[in-house]
Amino acid sequence: MSVTVRVPAKVNVQLAVGAARPDGFHDLANVFLAVGLHDEVTVTPADELRVTCAGPDAGQVPLDRTNLAARAALALAGRRGIEPAVHLHIAKDIPVAGGMAGGSADGAGALLACDTLWGTNASREELLEICAELGSDVPFSLVGGAALGTGRGEKLRVLDVGGTFHWVFAMAGRGLSTPAVFREFDRLTEGLDVPEPVASQELIDALAKGDADALAAAVSNDLQPAALSLFPELADTLAAGRTAGALAALVSGSGPTTAFLTRDPQAAAKVAAALTASGTCRTVRTASGPAAGATVVAGS
Numbered sequence: 001m002s003v004t005v006r007v008p009a010k011v012n013v014q015l016a017v018g019a020a021r022p023d024g025f026h027d028l029a030n031v032f033l034a035v036g037l038h039d040e041v042t043v044t045p046a047d048e049l050r051v052t053c054a055g056p057d058a059g060q061v062p063l064d065r066t067n068l069a070a071r072a073a074l075a076l077a078g079r080r081g082i083e084p085a086v087h088l089h090i091a092k093d094i095p096v097a098g099g100m101a102g103g104s105a106d107g108a109g110a111l112l113a114c115d116t117l118w119g120t121n122a123s124r125e126e127l128l129e130i131c132a133e134l135g136s137d138v139p140f141s142l143v144g145g146a147a148l149g150t151g152r153g154e155k156l157r158v159l160d161v162g163g164t165f166h167w168v169f170a171m172a173g174r175g176l177s178t179p180a181v182f183r184e185f186d187r188l189t190e191g192l193d194v195p196e197p198v199a200s201q202e203l204i205d206a207l208a209k210g211d212a213d214a215l216a217a218a219v220s221n222d223l224q225p226a227a228l229s230l231f232p233e234l235a236d237t238l239a240a241g242r243t244a245g246a247l248a249a250l251v252s253g254s255g256p257t258t259a260f261l262t263r264d265p266q267a268a269a270k271v272a273a274a275l276t277a278s279g280t281c282r283t284v285r286t287a288s289g290p291a292a293g294a295t296v297v298a299g300s
């Protein structure tokens with residue numbers, strides 16, 4: 001008996017970042033769009049908690065209790081007073097440390113898988129509360145679709161999406177640490193008056209209409225200067241995608257994955273081929289969004 005949950009990656013179509021809070025986090029206006037790159041988490045009863053991972057980036061994934069999938073199982077088991085005696089296997093397709101919330105996806109996926117396997121019947125609210133304890137991005141991985149995250153990104157308002165958006169993602173040769181990128185944001189904005197983060201109504205309307213041109217005109221990422229400061233070569237990747245005809249080119253979240261919005265699958269294929277030929281990135285993938293949130297795909 002085992003349960004498998006499929007969970008999407010995300011791109012941040014807007015990431016407005018406020019000043020550092022006393023707790024070290026930053027208030028955000030974080031507009032997430034889930035895209036069709038997925039991890040799958042399978043949970044099976046075992047003698048003790050164990051994590052395995054397969055996929056191109058598997059070597060970079062911790063297999064101890066710091067893994068977000070393990071932390072999710074421990075959190076739910078702790079609340080219910082049960083032993084987290086399970087094997088969690090992660091089939092990883094989302095790039096690691098890429099700004100696409102792969103670890104968060106595995107946390108949300110493991111939580112839903114364990115809740116299903118153990119029959120713990122946690123309510124949606126409780127699942128979202130545990131997700132928020134695990135990390136700022138984890139609630140969105142559970143919900144999927146599109147949403148505005150406020151607070152540190154964990155308070156979600158679901159957004160309407162009126163069409164399909166076609167993306168190309170360029171994965172970089174190394175990762176970037178999310179805390180390091182926020183620290184670089186703090187360094188770059190030191191002494192400046194950082195405004196309160198506010199969601200763009202133009203961007204929310206563009207999502208609702210499914211209008212790729214309007215979305216391209218509205219996308220923004222306040223972490224992009226910090227990611228470029230730590231990883232200047234990303235500017236070459238962004239330029240290669242723009243030259244190939246992308247409607248918009250931006251760093252995904254804290255990076256270093258770069259995201260390119262295109263009008264249709266043909267344009268996406270063209271941008272993907274140009275990025276591959278440019279030699280400015282490790283791998284290139286196409287994916288469309290919105291994608292569904294964490295979903296049980298097999299098992300009891």
Ligand SMILES: C[C@@](CO)(OP(=O)(O)O)[C@H](O)COP(=O)(O)OP(=O)(O)OC[C@H]1O[C@@H](n2ccc(N)nc2=O)[C@H](O)[C@@H]1O
Pocket residue numbers: 012015024025026027028030098099100101102104134135136137138151152153178179182252253254255
């Ligand atoms: C930047 C974003 C954009 O969606 O994701 P990535 O692009 O890295 O995937 C998120 O804000 C990342 O969310 P997540 O990766 O869950 O972060 P957490 O585990 O909650 O926090 C990791 C660290 O990032 C910083 N952090 C995170 C969220 C936030 N609102 N303010 C912060 O300053 C803090 O230094 C924190 O210690």
Ligand SMILES: Nc1ncnc2c1ncn2[C@@H]1O[C@H](COP(=O)(O)OP(=O)(O)O)[C@@H](O)[C@H]1O
Pocket residue numbers: 060061062066067068069090095096097098099100101102103104106107175176178254255
């Ligand atoms: N299940 C997991 N998958 C990937 N990384 C994980 C996982 N659990 C913990 N991590 C840790 O989280 C870090 C950030 O990974 P990830 O979530 O893929 O990137 P990002 O925060 O940029 O979206 C990794 O470097 C790794 O140390």
